[in-house]
Amino acid sequence: MPTYIVLLGPPGVGKGTQAKVLAEQTGLAHISSGELFRENTKKNTELGKLAKSYMDRGELVPDDVTIAMIRDRFTRSDCQKGAILDGFPRTPVQADALAELLKEFGGQVDVVPLITADDEVLIERLSGRWTCRANGHVFHARFNPPQKDGVCDLDGSELYQRDDDKAETVKRRIQVYQDQTAPLIAYYRSKGSLVEINGAQPIDRVTADLLAAIRHHHD
Ligand code: ADP
Ligand code: ADP
Numbered sequence: 001m002p003t004y005i006v007l008l009g010p011p012g013v014g015k016g017t018q019a020k021v022l023a024e025q026t027g028l029a030h031i032s033s034g035e036l037f038r039e040n041t042k043k044n045t046e047l048g049k050l051a052k053s054y055m056d057r058g059e060l061v062p063d064d065v066t067i068a069m070i071r072d073r074f075t076r077s078d079c080q081k082g083a084i085l086d087g088f089p090r091t092p093v094q095a096d097a098l099a100e101l102l103k104e105f106g107g108q109v110d111v112v113p114l115i116t117a118d119d120e121v122l123i124e125r126l127s128g129r130w131t132c133r134a135n136g137h138v139f140h141a142r143f144n145p146p147q148k149d150g151v152c153d154l155d156g157s158e159l160y161q162r163d164d165d166k167a168e169t170v171k172r173r174i175q176v177y178q179d180q181t182a183p184l185i186a187y188y189r190s191k192g193s194l195v196e197i198n199g200a201q202p203i204d205r206v207t208a209d210l211l212a213a214i215r216h217h218h219d
Contacts (some may be wrong), residue, residue, distance in 0.1 A: 003082035009113075011170065013116065014034060015115060028083050029082070057169070063101060110217060111217040132158070
């Protein structure tokens with residue numbers, strides 16, 4: 001049976017950073033709704049233009065278009081063993097849609113690591129985040145600096161600061177997380193799949209805790 005892991009946690013806590021490492025170590029696909037929207041924005045598709053109008057304000061993109069995009073992503077061949085979901089679901093409607101979708105693929109949400117850190121930590125991380133144009137690799141000016149300023153270590157592409165990482169938008173995104181996404185904590189806890197992870201540790205310590213939680217859930 002395929003394995004599905006949902007990474008839950010506020011903006012800037014390290015979901016994308018961890019999802020990339022976990023995908024490599026487990027062989028599961030990495031599905032990032034934010035990256036899919038940014039790819040669409042870069043290509044200037046209709047979906048990209050619509051998504052950008054919400055993302056720039058720190059608001060969520062409407063559920064129907066988000067769910068349709070994720071449904072399409074699941075049909076790619078790299079998802080056969082399962083997937084690590086990073087940034088989806090973000091609302092109760094999306095969580096219900098995911099449960100229905102996984103029934104079609106013969107699976108279910110297996111484990112939901114909830115990664116947490118205080119707001120000050122999130123703000124510090126987002127204000128120093130540098131993202132790569134080509135593949136969305138992330139660095140941090142202080143905590144995970146690239147070898148060469150402004151250049152991605154992994155693919156040599158340019159690093160940029162996301163428009164929505166500016167201070168006012170970050171505040172709104174954290175509020176939106178509290179209002180619209182935090183209800184998923186109780187939802188997944190009631191299903192017995194939630195595992196709490198301390199996201200305020202160094203990157204490799206968070207990875208170790210995540211790998212232990214995933215293995216434990218499978219034994
Ligand atoms: P999210 O996907 O949850 O928004 P990211 O993975 O993009 O978070 O991480 C946000 C920023 O914080 C990035 O600049 C990243 O390099 C940095 N970061 C991620 N995890 C840690 C950590 N454990 N300690 C310090 N910095 C981190
Ligand atoms: P973060 O670093 O905040 O975790 P993401 O890259 O996951 O950022 O998301 C960036 C933006 O993309 C969000 O603020 C939101 O506008 C949009 N977005 C991403 N995932 C979803 C989703 N599941 N539902 C609605 N909007 C989303």
